[in-house]
Amino acid sequence: MLTILFDGIAYGMLLFVLACGLAVTLGLMNFVNLAHGAFAMAGGYITAVLMNRMGVPFLATLPLAFIGPAILGLVLERTLYKRLYTRSHLDQVLFSIGLVFMAVAAIDYSFGSQQQLIQLPSWLQGRVDILGVQVGLYRSFIIVICGALVVALQLILTKTRFGSRLRAAVDDPRVARGLGINVSLIFATTFAFGSGLAGLGGALGAEILGLDPTFPLKFMIYFLIVVTVGGTTSITGPFLASLLLGIADVAGKYYVPSVGAFVIYTLMIVVLVLRPQGLFERAR
Amino acid sequence: MSTNIADHVRSSLVRRGRWGIGEILFWLIAAATLYFLPERHLILNEIAIIGLFALSLDLILGYAGIVSLGHAAFFGLGAYTAGILARDGLADPLLGLGAAAIAAAILGFVTSFLVLRGSDLTKLMVTLGVALVLGEIANQASWLTGGADGLQGITMGPILGLFEFDIFGTTAYAYSLTVTFLLFIVARRIVVSPYGLSLRSIRDNPLKARAVGIPVNRRLVAVYTLAAAYAGVAGALLAQTTQFVSLDVLAFHRSADVMLVLVIGGVGYLYGGLIGAIVFKVLQDVISAWTPQYWQFWIGLILVIIVLAGRERLTERVRTLWKGVAGRTAKSPETLPKTSTREV
Amino acid sequence: MTIALETKGLVKRFGGLVATDNVSFKLEHGARHALIGPNGAGKTTFINLLTGVIKPTAGQIFLEGQEITGLRPELRVQRGLARTFQINQLFPAMTPLETIGLAVSERLGGGRDWWRVTGSKREIIDEIVEIAQRFRLTDVLDERTSNLAYGKQRLLEIAVAFACRPRVLLLDEPAAGVPEAERHELLATVAALPRDVSVLLIEHDMDLVFSFADRISVLVNGALFTEGTVEEVSTDPRVRAVYLGESVDE
Numbered sequence: 079m080l081t082i083l084f085d086g087i088a089y090g091m092l093l094f095v096l097a098c099g100l101a102v103t104l105g106l107m108n109f110v111n112l113a114h115g116a117f118a119m120a121g122g123y124i125t126a127v128l129m130n131r132m133g134v135p136f137l138a139t140l141p142l143a144f145i146g147p148a149i150l151g152l153v154l155e156r157t158l159y160k161r162l163y164t165r166s167h168l169d170q171v172l173f174s175i176g177l178v179f180m181a182v183a184a185i186d187y188s189f190g191s192q193q194q195l196i197q198l199p200s201w202l203q204g205r206v207d208i209l210g211v212q213v214g215l216y217r218s219f220i221i222v223i224c225g226a227l228v229v230a231l232q233l234i235l236t237k238t239r240f241g242s243r244l245r246a247a248v249d250d251p252r253v254a255r256g257l258g259i260n261v262s263l264i265f266a267t268t269f270a271f272g273s274g275l276a277g278l279g280g281a282l283g284a285e286i287l288g289l290d291p292t293f294p295l296k297f298m299i300y301f302l303i304v305v306t307v308g309g310t311t312s313i314t315g316p317f318l319a320s321l322l323l324g325i326a327d328v329a330g331k332y333y334v335p336s337v338g339a340f341v342i343y344t345l346m347i348v349v350l351v352l353r354p355q356g357l358f359e360r361a362r
Numbered sequence: 363m364s365t366n367i368a369d370h371v372r373s374s375l376v377r378r379g380r381w382g383i384g385e386i387l388f389w390l391i392a393a394a395t396l397y398f399l400p401e402r403h404l405i406l407n408e409i410a411i412i413g414l415f416a417l418s419l420d421l422i423l424g425y426a427g428i429v430s431l432g433h434a435a436f437f438g439l440g441a442y443t444a445g446i447l448a449r450d451g452l453a454d455p456l457l458g459l460g461a462a463a464i465a466a467a468i469l470g471f472v473t474s475f476l477v478l479r480g481s482d483l484t485k486l487m488v489t490l491g492v493a494l495v496l497g498e499i500a501n502q503a504s505w506l507t508g509g510a511d512g513l514q515g516i517t518m519g520p521i522l523g524l525f526e527f528d529i530f531g532t533t534a535y536a537y538s539l540t541v542t543f544l545l546f547i548v549a550r551r552i553v554v555s556p557y558g559l560s561l562r563s564i565r566d567n568p569l570k571a572r573a574v575g576i577p578v579n580r581r582l583v584a585v586y587t588l589a590a591a592y593a594g595v596a597g598a599l600l601a602q603t604t605q606f607v608s609l610d611v612l613a614f615h616r617s618a619d620v621m622l623v624l625v626i627g628g629v630g631y632l633y634g635g636l637i638g639a640i641v642f643k644v645l646q647d648v649i650s651a652w653t654p655q656y657w658q659f660w661i662g663l664i665l666v667i668i669v670l671a672g673r674e675r676l677t678e679r680v681r682t683l684w685k686g687v688a689g690r691t692a693k694s695p696e697t698l699p700k701t702s703t704r705e706v
Numbered sequence: 707m708t709i710a711l712e713t714k715g716l717v718k719r720f721g722g723l724v725a726t727d728n729v730s731f732k733l734e735h736g737a738r739h740a741l742i743g744p745n746g747a748g749k750t751t752f753i754n755l756l757t758g759v760i761k762p763t764a765g766q767i768f769l770e771g772q773e774i775t776g777l778r779p780e781l782r783v784q785r786g787l788a789r790t791f792q793i794n795q796l797f798p799a800m801t802p803l804e805t806i807g808l809a810v811s812e813r814l815g816g817g818r819d820w821w822r823v824t825g826s827k828r829e830i831i832d833e834i835v836e837i838a839q840r841f842r843l844t845d846v847l848d849e850r851t852s853n854l855a856y857g858k859q860r861l862l863e864i865a866v867a868f869a870c871r872p873r874v875l876l877l878d879e880p881a882a883g884v885p886e887a888e889r890h891e892l893l894a895t896v897a898a899l900p901r902d903v904s905v906l907l908i909e910h911d912m913d914l915v916f917s918f919a920d921r922i923s924v925l926v927n928g929a930l931f932t933e934g935t936v937e938e939v940s941t942d943p944r945v946r947a948v949y950l951g952e953s954v955d956e
């Protein structure tokens with residue numbers, strides 16, 4: 079029981095790191111980026127390729143799994159995405175689906191369609207028994223890393239100058255511009271950072287979520303659930319939503335495998351219809 | 363003087379209802395392919411089906427402004443309904459078609475209430491969710507649907523008891539084309555009717571539509587239900603003419619593809635779906651011959667380019683071109699509205 | 707005279723802000739009534755409450771004696787309550803002809819008609835022509851609405867509301883933004899509407915108000931401040947003070 083809860087939390091934390099960039103893009107730029115998962119996939123493949131082909135140790139690949147997608151995100155934001163901020167959601171969706179399709183096919187072309195396996199270092203393998211609860215070492219590792227990231231994000235958002243500008247920009251970009259805040263710079267930085275986090279999440283999650291070219295499509299719906307259920311005006315909303323989703327998904331697959339994802343999708347629809355602002359948001 | 367204006371008013375209004383030469387030619391050519399392109403009937407059949415599917419999306423997106431990423435839900439439901447009926451011995455195609463339309467319409471009616479409110483994003487998510495739920499159901503209920511193996515053992519009877527399906531797809535194509543044409547006529551009638559006009563007004567400005575007394579929700583429910591039925595028929599046609607149904611009919615890429623098809627052809631003038639289907643299938647044929655696995659890459663690229671180049675402007679151009687060809691002079695081309703108006 | 711439209715104790719709160727403060731108001735049959743008040747007084751909010759765009763926090767609304775407080779907006783229109791918007795709310799991609807035709811055919815029950823081509827009914831055509839002429843729109847009937855001159859758009863806004871054949875017409879600053887020269891003409895068109903249509907006009911331009919209205923209500927901070935004939939209100943020093951932004955002791 080507790081093991082499932084534990085796994086669920088690890089899974090949820092991972093989802094949060096994967097999806098929080100999307101929450102910010104949506105909240106800040108009102109942009110529906112269905113291609114967010116492609117950045118996560120990029121991070122995963124960077125780690126997999128570095129480890130399997132070049133023998134780089136797992137931990138050493140993680141910074142690159144962050145930086146690579148971040149740079150990719152920055153470039154794409156500056157060249158393509160920024161043209162679409164003022165467009166309709168439909169256009170944004172079409173555009174980002176296009177990107178997903180391209181990414182999927184490109185990865186398939188370069189690395190084949192098989193699952194990428196990564197060999198975790200031995201100190202991260204196995205389980206230990208803590209107070210009678212079976213705890214996976216790797217999952218503990220994920221919880222620690224992701225937990226640290228969550229705290230760091232929260233601190234950045236609430237304590238730094240950048241954070242307050244970001245929040246101002248989310249609240250009302252026009253007013254923020256009037257206050258002399260360089261909104262477009264904030265957009266680019268945040269987009270890059272969010273893509274980087276997704277990449278890191280993809281790398282960390284390769285072992286748990288699996289990694290193959292269809293990754294962005296498979297997990298797109300999970301990311302979307304996190305942001306639509308969690309709302310986009312804070313990071314606590316998506317965080318809670320991620321945990322909830324993670325635990326529900328793990329528990330669901332364990333206890334009622336035949337019901338599967340059905341429940342989650344249905345719950346998502348119910349939440350969307352009853353609370354279009356998100357579950358944890360006060361209606362504005 | 364006022365009779366002059368009255369005549370002018372009438373002719374301006376009814377002009378939209380009249381068939382242009384281009385339109386008639388379009389359908390004549392489609393019919394002619396029955397004789398002149400016998401070796402292409404399989405792919406033409408697919409084009410007719412996808413065209414009908416995209417037409418149904420156009421009804422809700424182009425005329426009512428409802429965005430959907432889950433239109434495959436209705437397509438898939440129609441396909442499974444027709445497929446299961448045929449597998450279980452009810453082999454009459456028209457019966458299957460009717461049942462599929464009704465099943466999809468019921469689902470459309472029920473789920474329409476979910477897309478009445480909320481932003482575009484909410485609608486996209488809800489429609490996507492509905493399709494996912496349905497896909498999950500079809501996957502789990504393998505005793506009924508065959509699950510991941512697909513629905514096997516469909517045998518169709520002759521259409522109207524007269525025309526047997528043949529291996530060249532000629533009967534299939536004739537059947538799909540006829541159904542698509544008939545449903546097209548109905549759709550065309552609808553969009554130039556007062557009801558169709560009220561849909562366009564809702565799409566442009568729902569707040570104002572209410573202010574002139576239009577029961578917005580009821581109109582949207584009606585068109586969503588109708589479009590669902592259309593999509594169900596398209597799905598049924600696919601099931602009947604290919605005699606196979608797999609989970610693929612409910613997959614996300616179906617919903618995305620049909621959106622792409624419509625976007626290629628242009629939203630909001632009914633022919634967009636049909637033209638898009640032709641372009642899409644021909645492209646697929648050409649690209650697949652060249653690089654079969656990575657067809658998806660090129661679809662993606664096309665989508666990205668279309669959006670970057672300004673989808674609405676492109677649509678405008680295609681439509682103007684079409685109107686030029688069709689020989690009609692109706693003014694006031696429509697564009698899709700951005701996310702709807704709020705300020706009161 | 708009978709009462710066309712009445713509110714009793716109408717209240718609307720937006721969070722802490724009381725935008726409509728216990729407004730009890732009567733619009734008489736056939737009236738030419740003006741509602742004035744400083745910016746942000748809650749005039750548009752009042753109209754939105756009357757037409758059902760937003761729901762009141764408390765209070766009741768009656769149209770010709772029947773309560774309509776909970777009625778959906780479109781049903782209020784069908785009962786004869788139409789309005790224009792302060793900021794143009796039109797169908798940019800449709801022509802004035804289609805816009806007016808829409809309202810007319812909708813009222814005559816045509817909106818459920820999905821088989822006949824729009825414009826195949828004589829009565830609809832005649833009415834479109836009548837309205838187009840009344841509002842001087844005949845020369846632009848086939849233009850795209852978004853291409854119309856602003857003054858024409860304003861006229862169309864009123865024409866559409868009038869096409870609903872309202873018993874009560876609510877006009878939210880119809881002349882706002884219209885060039886000085888066209889304003890009086892526009893208001894004259896409104897004044898020339900059939901006398902059995904009761905009109906409530908919101909307007910900042912006092913000249914227009916005084917020439918148009920027979921009664922005036924003043925709204926301040928969401929509450930009815932005073933009400934009376936043009937004479938009474940125009941000479942009321944407190945009203946002047948409100949408009950000059952001075953505080954007044956009641």
Ligand SMILES: Nc1ncnc2c1ncn2[C@@H]1O[C@H](COP(=O)(O)OP(=O)(O)OP(=O)(O)O)[C@@H](O)[C@H]1O
Pocket residue numbers: 720723725743744745746747748749750751752792
């Ligand atoms: N939807 C809303 N949510 C919150 N506050 C609102 C809303 N609509 C209006 N308000 C507030 O209610 C008050 C009254 O606004 P309203 O638009 O009714 O004023 P008005 O009298 O029409 O002003 P104007 O002359 O500028 O048109 C304002 O303070 C406004 O900010």
Ligand SMILES: [Mg+2]
Pocket residue numbers: 749750751792
């Ligand atoms: Mg106002």
